[in-house]
Amino acid sequence: MTAVLPAIRDFEAAARDRLDPAHYDYFAGGAGDELTVRANEAAFARLALLPRVLRGAGSPRIGVTLLGSRAAMPVLVAPTAFHRLADPEGEKATARAAAAAETIMIVSMAATVAVEDVAAAAPGATLWFQLYVQPDMAFTEALVRRAEKAGCAALVVTVDSPARGRRDRDVRNGFDDLPAGMRCENLRCENLCDGGAGPVRPIVMSPVISWEHVDMLRRMTRLPIVLKGVTHPADARLALDHGVSALYVSNHGGRQLDTVPATVDLLPEIVAAVGGAVPVLMDGGIRRGTDVIKAMALGASAVAVGRPVIWGLAAGGECGVARVLGLLRDEVEHALTLCGLASTQDLEPGLVRRC
Ligand SMILES: Cc1cc2nc3c(=O)[nH]c(=O)nc-3n(C[C@H](O)[C@H](O)[C@H](O)COP(=O)(O)O)c2cc1C
Numbered sequence: 001m002t003a004v005l006p007a008i009r010d011f012e013a014a015a016r017d018r019l020d021p022a023h024y025d026y027f028a029g030g031a032g033d034e035l036t037v038r039a040n041e042a043a044f045a046r047l048a049l050l051p052r053v054l055r056g057a058g059s060p061r062i063g064v065t066l067l068g069s070r071a072a073m074p075v076l077v078a079p080t081a082f083h084r085l086a087d088p089e090g091e092k093a094t095a096r097a098a099a100a101a102e103t104i105m106i107v108s109m110a111a112t113v114a115v116e117d118v119a120a121a122a123p124g125a126t127l128w129f130q131l132y133v134q135p136d137m138a139f140t141e142a143l144v145r146r147a148e149k150a151g152c153a154a155l156v157v158t159v160d161s162p163a164r165g166r167r168d169r170d171v172r173n174g175f176d177d178l179p180a181g182m183r184c185e186n187l188r189c190e191n192l193c194d195g196g197a198g199p200v201r202p203i204v205m206s207p208v209i210s211w212e213h214v215d216m217l218r219r220m221t222r223l224p225i226v227l228k229g230v231t232h233p234a235d236a237r238l239a240l241d242h243g244v245s246a247l248y249v250s251n252h253g254g255r256q257l258d259t260v261p262a263t264v265d266l267l268p269e270i271v272a273a274v275g276g277a278v279p280v281l282m283d284g285g286i287r288r289g290t291d292v293i294k295a296m297a298l299g300a301s302a303v304a305v306g307r308p309v310i311w312g313l314a315a316g317g318e319c320g321v322a323r324v325l326g327l328l329r330d331e332v333e334h335a336l337t338l339c340g341l342a343s344t345q346d347l348e349p350g351l352v353r354r355c
């Protein structure tokens with residue numbers, strides 16, 4: 001990978017050139033009219049930064065510790081499915097790049113490389129495991145045990161998917177399954193030893209999942225539980241009652257319910273509802289270091305990126321992901337310096353103006 005790609009959007013263009021158009025659409029697209037997909041990015045553009053001067057802040061510190069996991073930058077790799085559609089090494093390449101950047105990768109339950117193989121490919125990587133609770137709780141438990149054994153340090157439970165989002169681009173393209181030779185390796189029965197029928201269990205997105213399942217998970221594992229996909233402040237309060245270790249504000253990158261507000265606009269109310277009790281993570285539309293700074297000024301403990309990682313992976317494999325993460329890291333440091341701040345800890349809402 002030698003091309004000069006100074007911004008995330010350049011990686012998207014390079015990825016688009018290389019990907020099968022139906023796969024590009026799968027990665028880029030969202031639900032319905034994609035209003036939420038666009039809203040996530042547009043909301044950052046409506047927020048302005050008001051820097052301070054002459055603070056003598058020196059070089060900025062941007063490391064964070066989340067639920068006992070250390071990251072050298074406050075930008076995590078969001079869980080995204082099907083990395084082998086973007087690069088033959090798939091999630092192994094992503095994990096190596098995340099390890100090199102010293103940040104946390106959240107491995108999707110729908111990964112095309114088994115979580116054990118992701119861990120083995122990237123020694124030293126900090127991995128968290130994303131889970132869709134399956135109505136068959138014995139099967140859910142088998143997945144949790146696997147994630148624990150593979151060394152994952154937290155469970156990220158996605159709760160915005162009681163049904164799969166309707167994505168018109170995928171319907172138009174007839175994209176509804178992985179090509180031959182790729183599958184969701186975490187769902188392979190031989191990996192799970194649960195005696196299930198058939199080679200791969202389908203991922204069930206079920207409307208029966210409730211707070212009771214969160215309680216069952218808490219009893220099942222000592223891993224910290226992060227609830228991903230919370231958008232309503234009332235749910236943030238309920239999540240605290242149910243003992244979760246962190247909240248993760250997300251609208252699934254606009255891929256589930258269309259017309260949900262932009263996540264950065266939801267953040268202040270959720271942060272207020274949580275009142276500092278647990279860390280609040282967020283994703284959706286982060287494309288610049290300034291976006292990271294805005295989200296953290298509004299109370300996020302850290303952010304995550306979904307599509308930017310996919311664009312890096314499709315554009316240049318492990319090296320492409322490393323460059324995307326490195327770019328975001330440099331941009332965060334640069335923006336903090338220009339804001340006159342010594343650390344991401346010093347970010348506060350007064351830095352952000354609505355314009
Ligand atoms: C191609 C793709 C696949 C995704 N797969 C998952 C998944 O398996 N599990 C999950 O919780 N979220 C999944 N997400 C949602 C991401 O974790 C994240 O919420 C979203 O991508 C953030 O928005 P961004 O792409 O604008 O950064 C996926 C998103 C994309 C784009």
Ligand SMILES: O=C(O)C(=O)c1ccccc1
Pocket residue numbers: 081110203252255
């Ligand atoms: O595409 C997605 O957004 C997603 O979350 C998913 C979940 C399960 C299987 C494949 C993709």
